[in-house]
Amino acid sequence: MSALIETADHGDIREIRLARAPVNALDTDLCRALIEALNAALDHGVRGIVLAGNPKIFSAGMDVPYLMSLGDDRKALLDAWQAFFGAARTLAESRVPVVAAITGHAPAGGCVLALCCDYRVMARSADPARPFALGLNETQVGLVVPEGIQRLMRRVVGTYRAERLLVAGEMVAAERAFEIGLVDELADQHNVVARAVVWLQHLLGLPHQPMLQTRALARRDLVEALDPSLIQLERFVDAWHAPDTQAGLRALVDKLKK
Template identity: 30%
Template sequence: MTYQTITIDRRNKGVVWITVDNPPANAIGETLMQELETAVDELGNDSTVRVIVLTSNHPKIFLAGADLKGMIQDTGNEQGEGNVISEKSARMQACFQRFAAVQKPVIAAINGHALGGGCELAMACDFRIMGKGRIGLTEISLGLIPGAGGTQRMTHLLGSAKATELIFTAKQLEAEEAQKVGLVHRAVKSEMLEAETTAFAEELAEGAVHAMGLAKRAINAAEGSMDAGLQVEANAFSETFLTDEPSIGLAAFFQKEKAQFIN
């Protein structure tokens, strides 16, 4: 498929890079969201894909926010059927949720500013490796609040106290500070971002990625009730035996060897 706002690059060991290329500022729009959804759905259903990496082609911006001018103009339409702004918020939430739900490891390689919507998309990924730029939920400084999942994801990641602090102050964090508070997993030198991300992605790709996907499903279920989460975990545990990963892993364990999950 030919895309307008992203490129797909299939690399070694089943690692696939999605690169956002939506000039001039990588702003979130309907075309970009549709293409991101199509790409992550296709890659999620492709058995040759083991790990997904999300990054940007912009030299300074990972992903910008939504079209705020358009939202302000739409406030006049709220008296009609439905709430236009609420619907746009839900639209972005649904797009980003695709990355949180896809049953494969997803890494955000943050190569520039990830503020507002960029931070929200990065938090929807399983891992965040950051080079240059700043990251944070800055909407309060505009008299708004995060609307693409940010209040929920940051709270789950950092706890309510830290999330409240960062959201209320609209703080923009450099990579190292973001790592210290747990917003990103690794802060790396900008010139090493691609190499560090590649090494980590390939390390994951060599593992039991089907089991990782099932574990991801169970981890996501932990956001609900304990009973429901335990049921999801039990079902996911059962599903691990539908592939050859347990036989490979257990055989290697008893033979005191490293399991080889990838050919």
């Protein structure tokens, strides 16, 4: 297994933990390692998967400094985004249930991965004044949210609320995320993975094939949302070099350096 991924088995449930220090920023290698880990789990016959991150952060989303370092290398930029959307599709298409154990903040790409899971358990912050948050904040850094990704948000919070969150690029604090259905459960940080395992154990106690077949039907719209025709990756990469997008991304990189 890649050094970017850690795994632990809880009976027939496998925990897959993103482990790219310091904040699980999603570069090409991490996305490919996640795909490999998900496929390996299925090959090993697991019946459920927990996707977890670091304490205080699930994933910071795409590694923008890495992407900016690619400059005008369109092939490498396409490769990086293809790896990310490939990881999202692998989660969405998993033939076994997957729970996102959101151990901290989950902006942008981190939120996308969580939305591709069956169920989301999010950590409460020990400091109520500094809650953990998740959301699709792409517009804040100058990126367009593709139609397919917008559909992921709509299916969990509804059309109008998704519009408000997406257009503003809003990050949603954990307590409010629970209230609006963006996450399904809150837990103390040390207990997030355990709660994810408990939910899976309950689900796996149901008659197995009827549950899986019903699940596949219920998640068909999620899988369809990640069809390449709704992501339009070529157009997305074309827009990457727009002046206002580049300005927003450079501002983010400068902020991350501080």
